[in-house]
Amino acid sequence: xxxxxxxxxxxxxxxxxxxxxxxxxxxxxxxxxxxxxxxxxxxxxxxxxxxxxxxxxxxxxxxxxxxxxxxxxxxxxxxxxxxxxxxxxxxxxxxxxxxxxxxxxxxxxxxxxxxxxxxxxxxxxxxxxxxxxxxxxxxxxxxxxxxxxxxxxxxxxxxxxxxxxxxxxxxxxxxxxxxxxxxxxxxxxxxxxxxxxxxxxxxxxxxxxxxxxxxxxxxxxxxxxxxxxxxxxxxxxxxxxxxxxxxxxxxxxxxxxxxxxxxxxxxxxxxxxxxxxxxxxxxxxxxxxxxxxxxxxxxxxxxxxxxxxxxxxxxxxxxxxxxxxxxxxxxxxxx
Amino acid sequence: xxxxxxxxxxxxxxxxxxxxxxxxxxxxxxxxxxxxxxxxxxxxxxxxxxxxxxxxxxxxxxxxxxxxxxxxxxxxxxxxxxxxxxxxxxxxxxxxxxxxxxxxxxxxxxxxxxxxxxxxxxxxxxxxxxxxxxxxxxxxxxxxxxxxxxxxxxxxxxxxxxxxxxxxxxxxxxxxxxxxxxxxxxxxxxxxxxxxxxxxxxxxxxxxxxxxxxxxxxxxxxxxxxxxxxxxxxxxxxxxxxxxxxxxxxxxxxxxxxxxxxxxxxxxxxxxxxxxxxxxxxxxxxxxxxxxxxxxxxxxxxxxxxxxxxxxxxxxxxxxxxxxxxxxxxxxxxx
Numbered sequence: 259x260x261x262x263x264x265x266x267x268x269x270x271x272x273x274x275x276x277x278x279x280x281x282x283x284x285x286x287x288x289x290x291x292x293x294x295x296x297x298x299x300x301x302x303x304x305x306x307x308x309x310x311x312x313x314x315x316x317x318x319x320x321x322x323x324x325x326x327x328x329x330x331x332x333x334x335x336x337x338x339x340x341x342x343x344x345x346x347x348x349x350x351x352x353x354x355x356x357x358x359x360x361x362x363x364x365x366x367x368x369x370x371x372x373x374x375x376x377x378x379x380x381x382x383x384x385x386x387x388x389x390x391x392x393x394x395x396x397x398x399x400x401x402x403x404x405x406x407x408x409x410x411x412x413x414x415x416x417x418x419x420x421x422x423x424x425x426x427x428x429x430x431x432x433x434x435x436x437x438x439x440x441x442x443x444x445x446x447x448x449x450x451x452x453x454x455x456x457x458x459x460x461x462x463x464x465x466x467x468x469x470x471x472x473x474x475x476x477x478x479x480x481x482x483x484x485x486x487x488x489x490x491x492x493x494x495x496x497x498x499x500x501x502x503x504x505x506x507x508x509x510x511x512x513x514x515x516x517x518x519x520x521x522x523x524x525x526x527x528x529x530x531x532x533x534x535x536x537x538x539x540x541x542x543x544x545x546x547x548x549x550x551x552x553x554x555x556x557x558x559x560x561x562x563x564x565x566x567x568x569x570x571x572x573x574x575x576x577x578x579x580x581x582x583x584x585x586x587x588x589x590x591x592x593x
Numbered sequence: 594x595x596x597x598x599x600x601x602x603x604x605x606x607x608x609x610x611x612x613x614x615x616x617x618x619x620x621x622x623x624x625x626x627x628x629x630x631x632x633x634x635x636x637x638x639x640x641x642x643x644x645x646x647x648x649x650x651x652x653x654x655x656x657x658x659x660x661x662x663x664x665x666x667x668x669x670x671x672x673x674x675x676x677x678x679x680x681x682x683x684x685x686x687x688x689x690x691x692x693x694x695x696x697x698x699x700x701x702x703x704x705x706x707x708x709x710x711x712x713x714x715x716x717x718x719x720x721x722x723x724x725x726x727x728x729x730x731x732x733x734x735x736x737x738x739x740x741x742x743x744x745x746x747x748x749x750x751x752x753x754x755x756x757x758x759x760x761x762x763x764x765x766x767x768x769x770x771x772x773x774x775x776x777x778x779x780x781x782x783x784x785x786x787x788x789x790x791x792x793x794x795x796x797x798x799x800x801x802x803x804x805x806x807x808x809x810x811x812x813x814x815x816x817x818x819x820x821x822x823x824x825x826x827x828x829x830x831x832x833x834x835x836x837x838x839x840x841x842x843x844x845x846x847x848x849x850x851x852x853x854x855x856x857x858x859x860x861x862x863x864x865x866x867x868x869x870x871x872x873x874x875x876x877x878x879x880x881x882x883x884x885x886x887x888x889x890x891x892x893x894x895x896x897x898x899x900x901x902x903x904x905x906x907x908x909x910x911x912x913x914x915x916x917x918x919x920x921x922x923x924x925x926x927x928x
Contacts, residue, residue, distance in 0.1 A: 259594075262721040266672060266696050309913055337601060338781055346681045347907035348701045349915075352784065356905075356918040361601050361781035363709060364905075364920070366683045366701040374698060378713070385720035386597040446673055446696035449687065570691075570699075572682035578644055580684075583691040585699070 262385075266445060267478035273440035274383035276591065277390075277433045278329035279547035282321045283524075284399065284425025286532075287544065290525045295548030296426075297324050303400055303425065311349055314398035318343075318354035321427040322394060329431050333358050336431070337388035340375035342366050343539050344397050344423075346405060351395070360392075369493050370447070371395040372428060372543040373566025373587040379432040380441035380589070389434050396427035397538030406457070406573060419459040421495045422532035424524060428543030430551070439554040443479055443590040447471040449570065451583040460569040461498025461521075461534055463582035468494060468567050469505040471586040475563065479590065483513050487559035490550060491586070492542035492567040493521035495535035520545035542566050554593050561592045597720075601780060602813035608775035609718035611926065612725075612768045613664035614882035617656045618859075619734065619760025621867075622879065625860045630883030631761075632659050638735055638760065646684060649733035653678075653689035656762040657729060664766050668693050671766070672723035675710035677701050678874050679732050679758075681740060686730070695727075704799075704828050705782070706730040707763060707878040708901025708922040714767040715776035715924070724769050731762035732873030741792070741908060754794040756830045756872035759859060763878030765886070774889040778814055778925040782806040784905065786918040795904040796833025796856075796869055798917035803829060803902050804840040806921040810898065814925065818848050822894035825885060826921070827877035827902040828856035830870035855880035877901050889928050896927045 260271040282298035283290075293299070298320055305320075307313040318341070326333060339358075342365035343350035355362050367374040375393030382388040400410060402423040408414040432441065450467040468491045476482060483489060483506075494502060499519045506513050520542040521535035546564055553559050570583040595606040617633035618625075628634070633655055640655075642648040653676070661668060674693075677700035678685035690697050702709040710728030717723040735745060737758040743749040767776065785805055789798040803826050811817060818824060818841075829837060834854045841848050855877040856870035881899055888894050905918040 259721075263672070263723065268722045311909055311913065337598070342699075342701055344682075345907070346909060347679075347703065347905065349905070349907045349910045352905040352918050353910070353915065356784040356786045359783050361783050362920060363713065363781055364677075364701040364703075366677055366699040368682065368699075378698065381717070381720070381722055385716070385722075386594075387603045387716055387720075388598065446698055448694045448696050449691040451691045570682065570684070570687040572680070572684045574646055574681060575684045575688070578646065580688065583687050585697060 265478040267475060268381055268444050270380055270384040270442050272384045273442060274380045274432045275435055275437045276439050276551060277431045278325055279430040279551050280321050280325035280328055281544040281547035282317050282427040283544055287424060287426050287524060290530060292524055292549050295552055310398055310401040311345060314350040314396055314401050315353040317427045318350055318394060318396045321429045325429045325431055333360060336360055336390050336392050338363060338382060339392045339394060340365055340378045341394045342371045343395055344402055367585065368568030368570050369537060369539050370566035370568030370585050370587050371539045372546055373564055373589050376430060376589050377444040377446060377587055380444060383432045383434055391432050392429055394429035395539040395543045397423050397540035399423045399425045402538060416533055417458045418533060419497055420533045421460060421521060421535050421537035423538040424536045424541040426540030426544035428547030430547055438593045439551060439591050441589055442592050445471055445475040445588045447586040449583045449585050451581050453581045455581045457571055457576045460537060461495040462501060463569050464494055464567040464584040465498045465501035467584035467586040468502050468565055471588050472565055475588040483511060483516060486516060486561050486563050488516050488518050488562040489513060490518045490520060490562060491565045493537040494519050494567055495521040497534050564589045564591055600813040602810060603716055603779050605715055605719035605777050607719045608777060609715045609767045610770055610772045611774050611886060612766045613660055614765040614886050615656050615660035615663055616879040616882035617652050617762040618879055622759060622761050622859060625865060627859055627884050630887055645733055645736040646680060649685040649731055649736050650688040652762045653685055653729060653731045656764045660764040660766055668695060671695055671725050671727050673698060673717060674727045674729060675700055675713045676729045677706045678730055679737055702920060703903030703905050704872060704874050705901035705903030705920050705922050706874045707881055708899055708924050711765060711924050712779040712781060712922055715779060718767045718769055726767050727764055729764035730874040730878045732758050732875035734758045734760045737873060751868055752793045753868060754832055755868045756795060756856060756870050757867035758873040759871045759876040761875030761879035763882030765882055773928045774886060774926050776924055777927050780806055780810040780923045782921040784918045784920050786916050788916045790916050792906055792911045795872060796830040797836060798904050799829055799902040799919040800833045800836035802919035802921040803837050803900055806923050807900055810923040818846060818851060821851060821896050821898050823851050823853050823897045824848060825853045825855060825897060826900045828872040829854050829902055830856040832869050899924045899926055
């Protein structure tokens with residue numbers, strides 16, 4: 259039997275296949291450069307629900323429904339769902355899944371949740387615990403602002419380093435069998451905390467975690483950046499992206515044009531008022547389940563490293579003057 | 594190769610070993626009937642920290658330290674930690690682990706977190722992704738009350754069906770190799786929501802989820818209740834325990850004295866003012882990592898089913914008049 263680990267990196271020699279994916283984006287996201295990649299474009303923030311939290315939950319339900327339709331599966335064909343979100347007690351995911359009857363393994367990885375879920379779903383399928391597993395997550399601009407920052411009606415000003423929480427969702431089906439793209443390896447991240455305390459500068463808070471996990475993944479897989487067509491972080495935004503590139507430059511490693519960030523891809527910063535870029539669980543999830551996997555299917559890219567990044571703060575930890583711990587999980591996807 | 598699943602149940606033929614465990618309890622827990630089983634007894638709620646949240650985080654750090662000491666390991670010998678807690682954005686776990694450098698897979702399963710973490714840690718070790726993995730979780734009475742209910746200073750009355758959130762923590766090391774006790778199978782649960790809306794009656798909200806997962810586990814492993822020395826739910830308390838027993842009675846299945854509940858074991862309800870019993874992530878975690886695994890080590894029990902139960906509500910979902918979804922994950926442990 260082939261080894262399933264090297265250092266802390268998990269290896270998936272059975273090549274669990276990404277057999278289908280679905281993504282949803284809100285109004286602002288559908289006006290951005292990735293518009294054509296969304297399966298569902300939701301033009302109204304409440305999606306006909308009474309509250310933003312219920313709207314976020316509905317968005318996950320709709321995206322899962324879309325995924326099942328695209329893959330021709332019935333709900334019960336899925337063995338397990340790995341999901342979570344940013345809302346307190348992950349009610350976005352929980353309420354979306356409560357009527358499905360599917361086994362749910364609830365996650366909290368902040369904005370790294372899509373990568374964490376994909377890592378665990380691929381691990382479960384590669385080992386043979388599941389035949390088909392789904393990884394899913396979402397975020398909603400309005401439910402996040404209410405919970406993490408200020409009520410929208412307050413009209414607070416945003417600082418230059420702030421990012422814009424994406425209203426979006428992504429769901430991906432991992433299954434046994436052949437075909438592509440497939441998940442071939444993944445590195446779960448350790449928490450990094452370099453003392454950043456500004457909750458409006460999460461790119462800076464997360465940059466070192468991203469650098470640390472990407473470096474560990476490259477070392478343990480013995481691959482170099484040139485072996486990837488794209489290395490894509492989740493939601494570092496403009497400042498975090500700069501910092502990661504700089505940390506690698508100091509090691510003498512140039513990531514150049516192959517280093518992308520979902521938070522920079524999802525909006526047009528020149529035209530859309532999003533300051534440093536997009537953020538939120540739904541940012542990397544909707545970009546993965548739209549453009550990233552779409553480009554792999556087209557054959558534009560043969561191998562990418564998808565690196566979900568999460569800031570593990572809470573409003574309480576910020577009020578208690580704590581710095582912001584961050585995490586990054588890296589998932590290697592190959593055609 | 595032996596199959597690793599039957600239905601939705603995961604099978605662990607390589608018998609990942611529970612090589613060590615550690616538990617902590619607060620003042621009230623140390624005054625209860627399980628007092629002798631705690632490794633750490635914390636007599637003062639703040640544990641010398643400035644806030645309850647920091648105290649909860651410190652309790653996890655201390656419990657992990659105790660586990661490493663008991664097992665003779667250095668921090669870096671651990672390949673991954675599966676952890677989460679009840680605090681918003683799981684800051685109890687995150688801040689406990691931020692300085693360890695260990696890969697962290699963050700979970701949110703409410704009070705089912707210990708079972709969810711143990712399931713995933715055992716799956717990772719059985720497959721060969723990890724050599725040693727830790728599952729850990731905690732709860733703290735005061736941090737939970739503040740977040741889910743009322744500030745303690747408010748002095749609100751508790752209803753008869755209320756439970757008392759345990760100040761406690763449990764951490765268990767799963768590793769490759771031989772010896773016992775070992776995890777041999779586990780069934781991840783589906784969410785059940787029978788419409789209970791009273792956030793002070795979580796036993797009733799969770800009972801059906803527990804019944805559903807235990808029944809699925811028995812069916813898929815082709816075992817009957819008599820094959821277990823104990824079937825132990827997490828924190829259903831007196832009312833939830835009655836309801837689960839009644840649901841099985843209706844199926845013609847008698848669980849009798851082998852059906853236990855950690856929420857009933859941790860306090861002496863006649864002597865301690867806890868209404869329906871204990872609850873919280875730390876309830877099942879500290880009972881598992883104290884009495885349950887202790888009794889297995891002594892040889893009192895040969896096979897148990899540990900069934901973590903979680904109520905997936907949030908204060909926001911309650912305010913929005915939602916009912917309470919619940920989940921239960923079952924983990925089979927054998928000597």
